[in-house]
Amino acid sequence: MTDQPSNPLRDEIQKAISENSVLLFMKGTPEQPACGFSARTVAMLQSLSQPFAAINVLPDQRIRQELSALSNWPTIPQLFIDGELVGGCDIVTEMYESGELQEALGLESEPAEPRAPEPAVAPAQPLSIENRL
Amino acid sequence: MRLATLGDVSATPEELKQRIEAEISGASAEVTGDGHHFNAVVSAPAFEGLSRIAQHRLVYDVFGAEVGDRIHALSIQTKPE
Numbered sequence: 001m002t003d004q005p006s007n008p009l010r011d012e013i014q015k016a017i018s019e020n021s022v023l024l025f026m027k028g029t030p031e032q033p034a035c036g037f038s039a040r041t042v043a044m045l046q047s048l049s050q051p052f053a054a055i056n057v058l059p060d061q062r063i064r065q066e067l068s069a070l071s072n073w074p075t076i077p078q079l080f081i082d083g084e085l086v087g088g089c090d091i092v093t094e095m096y097e098s099g100e101l102q103e104a105l106g107l108e109s110e111p112a113e114p115r116a117p118e119p120a121v122a123p124a125q126p127l128s129i130e131n132r133l
Numbered sequence: 134m135r136l137a138t139l140g141d142v143s144a145t146p147e148e149l150k151q152r153i154e155a156e157i158s159g160a161s162a163e164v165t166g167d168g169h170h171f172n173a174v175v176s177a178p179a180f181e182g183l184s185r186i187a188q189h190r191l192v193y194d195v196f197g198a199e200v201g202d203r204i205h206a207l208s209i210q211t212k213p214e
Contacts, residue, residue, distance in 0.1 A: 075201060091185045
């Protein structure tokens with residue numbers, strides 16, 4: 001028994017984080033980012049040919065509230081790798097430039113030849129996760 | 134009759150700098166910004182041994198719910214020192 005009210009949205013967010021090895025919470029979509037920080041983070045992942053799942057936080061203010069409560073991180077975007085918050089645009093940029101991001105993603109730090117895009121796994125409906133290269 | 138006016142409530146780089154330096158022990162901060170979007174470069178001995186995430190959280194924690202609201206965007210670089 002629990003006296004916590006059930007929180008389906010937070011459960012869905014947690015589920016998305018655990019089921020997608022690379023997951024970006026962003027403003028807008030990879031095709032149409034609605035914020036410069038989200039756009040830059042998408043561009044870095046795309047430049048590494050890294051498949052990732054993305055969740056747009058804009059359609060419902062509660063997504064962002066629940067996400068920040070869960071991750072203890074106030075801003076968007078938020079990049080999760082293997083269920084762990086890696087950071088927002090600033091940290092991802094630093095890690096990209098130092099090669100740590102490539103390492104965290106299990107990529108060669110010097111992108112050799114473009115890798116064949118792997119189909120990313122993601123059940124989609126409730127949070128409209130989009131899988132994009 | 135005199136109209137009361139509210140003071141300017143927008144944040145300033147100087148305010149952010151002072152609050153970071155007051156809250157994080159031994160920190161020195163350089164903050165730039167336009168009143169809504171800010172960039173802070175913070176060095177502090179307190180960052181030593183912490184992950185980047187943890188270092189940035191220390192800075193965000195200075196402002197709590199103001200980040201994303203009154204402080205629309207706060208870009209951070211941290212340096213242990």
